[in-house]
Amino acid sequence: MNDLMKAYHHCESIIKEHSKTFYKAFMLLPKEKKLAVWAVYAFCRQVDDIVDEGLSPKEELFVFKEMFADFLNGELPSDDPMWLALQDVFQRYEMDVQSFHDMIIGQEMDLYKKLYYTEEEVLHYSYHVASTVGLMLLPILAPKKKNALRKDAIALGQAMQITNILRDIGEDLERDRIYIPIDKLERAGYSLDDLNNRILNNKFISVWEEMANKAEGLYEQALSTIHLYPMHSRTPVKGAAYLYRAILGSIRKKGYSVFKTKHFVTSEEKQQIISQI
Template identity: 45%
Template sequence: MREAKTIDSLQNDYQYCENVIKHNSASFYHAFKKLPKDKANAVYAIYAFCRYADDSVDETGDKSVQEKNWQNLYHQLNLFEKGEEISSPLWRALRDVFTRYEMDIKPFYEQLEGQRMDIHFNQPNTLAELERYCYYVAGTVGLMLLPILATKNHQHLHMYAVQLGVAMQLTNILRDVGEDYQNNRIYLPVDLLEMEDYKQQDLEASNINPAFIRVWERIANRSEQLYTLFQEGIDYFDKDSQLHVLLSALIYKEILKVVRENGYDCLHTRNYVSEENMVRLKEAVEGLTVGL
């Protein structure tokens, strides 16, 4: 009876995590919901951790509160590492993930370092600096998911996981330029803006001119290059995961196309991939011969 109750409780914990991803990221949920149940649950738990970390910084503009929230989360992760985690749906689900898979705690800590970069935000000077930031907030997510999606080869696929995570984060940044500016963050590198003579006043005025488009496209081209490099490693992921990983990449890459089709308006328009297009991409992926 106790064992059945424990199983039911764990299912409820994973349901909590699934609700988090379903509510916050339709694209991720669409890509991964058809994974084998154990793997899908593990993805949901990791997403819930990342969302928890992100919200601890983004839900308030008060730096002192952000820092306090960050310290609290760091303490919780430290307890988890010691096997003394607090009893909550997120941490119970994550403990089950660490029991089932060959997980590494390091990217979880690095994810928190990325959140701290946002608390003490500095506009990146170069594309290389921007990619470094992207590693901490998103490349780490790829590393977290790797032992679940590539159970046999995960030790050898770090480069591909990081490439995908960085590509996705660059896409996020290109989608959210206006929203980020309203939150006093400019992720577009200083040197690219200076090279094209696109000034902060232009951003404030929401000027979508040729200079802005050139800056945007420089970053988009790098993102697309990373998606291509990642795809070269898709055959090394687990057979039951390849379609879902590739689909997540293609759905995110599609966001760039949507922004272009909307005249590069990422300053006051929310760009997203429609459900219809997600289904189209899924059908296209299923038709590819990538050993799926």
């Protein structure tokens, strides 16, 4: 196996370990495109890990940004195989460099901002941490339609990130982070004290549902142009959207227990969803 294939397999092992949902959805792509998706995912994961697990994340992120600048100047900034795989992706596809920069900005927000007050702020954050990934993938998934699909790829990323937020409320509280809009909670008569005390009542559920409805509207928007994707990309994108959207149904079914339980769609349910697409 040559060095490039080893690098791609390294990227595959990262997505396989960290995102079984995306791995399952994008397994359906032709081989070359699938490898490219693994490389983009490995890049995003590295930034994510620096912010969430780095010992001195601000400094580490600064170093990573310098490395990315070197990479864009045609260098391989380190012997991390991710860069070798990504270099091949950038040679094969017309990648959207700005979306890579914007994703790093989004991850950086987590180092400085822990409270989100309005839906607008949440959507702005969701664009940076999630929609950007869709924009990175568009030149791979739909090279001839990437401009026509841009707006709805952004909507899909926002829908997925709001789904993450609604699933991870308890986990985020542990890290002193609140992404569910505080002004909506307060308008519903549900205080920050209630949230910190993990009180699950109708006021909380009404806000959770308002955000879930927002996400569902964004999923609908994203799927309205699914026919513009080439045939081979259509099922993976649809699959990722359906698998993520199913998380909302799973949370409802389990009585909105987002403070204590990490909700996920089981392997059997995933199989069933994918087979129906």
